[in-house]
Amino acid sequence: MKSIHKAVRDQFSQHADYYAESTAHAKGDTLEVILDFANTQGTEKTLDIATGTGFTAFALAPKVSHVIATDLTPEMVAKAAELALEQEISNIAFSVAAAEALPFSTASMDLVTCRLAPHHFQNVPKFLNEVHRVLRPDGLFCLTDSVSPESDNLITWQNRVEKLRDESHVFGYPPSQWDKMIQTAGFNIEDSAHTRNAQMSFMWWVRPQQNPPDVVKEIRDAFAELSPEDAKKHYTYEPSGNDFYFSWPMYAVKAKRI
Ligand SMILES: C[S@@+](CC[C@H](N)C(=O)[O-])C[C@H]1O[C@@H](n2cnc3c(N)ncnc32)[C@H](O)[C@@H]1O
Structure with a gap:
């Protein structure tokens, strides 16, 4: 079987340009809540993990001392570096690194951020x-990611659907499991928020150019298995002709290192 790191690189190396232009990823509540939780003073040595094409790192750069932006996929880092040059952001450095093995010194950062990525991580406790x-002690960690609802059936359903669409998906935990894992790793949770991504067209999200028709059908059939109540409440499901719109639940955490 392909390793998860290879699946991630295979997936994201093809999508750096698409990702850099995706307004769904550029803005939105999941970025605003990180900026709000970070409450920066202008002095922070900052690390943005799984930076993708740099949306979070670029939003933070003017508000902190400097940012190191890391990602596992060299093509994403290259695209982020190109965009930083174009946007004349000078207090940013780039590095190719796995979230589970960071090449940085102990207690060297004031602020660490990670947005919309841990559901791809091979080993979240290690991250x-x-x-x-x-x-550093009392340093701040601000995270947002897609999460499953607090229901065993929906945890299984959502992770099956995500994995069918994208083999680099590993696991979307429910918020209660995130809280436990973060506390176990040695943090105090200072704040948290439930949010969601912008509604997406199923036919856009499912990537029919990449996923064959039988897989698209299997995922569409999986949505049809949801009860109307779950579809509406947890996934904001709205039919629209031959398509439908939906969103994923997201969770944000502000945690202080003990
Ligand atoms: C949705 S994108 C990035 C989102 C980005 N943080 C933002 O705010 O736009 C997910 C990124 O996670 C990266 N990634 C996945 N697994 C990783 C890992 N184990 N370590 C570091 N980066 C990883 C992928 O290469 C990809 O660029």
């Missing part, structure tokens, strides 16, 4: 231990 290691 959290690394965040804890690189942060």
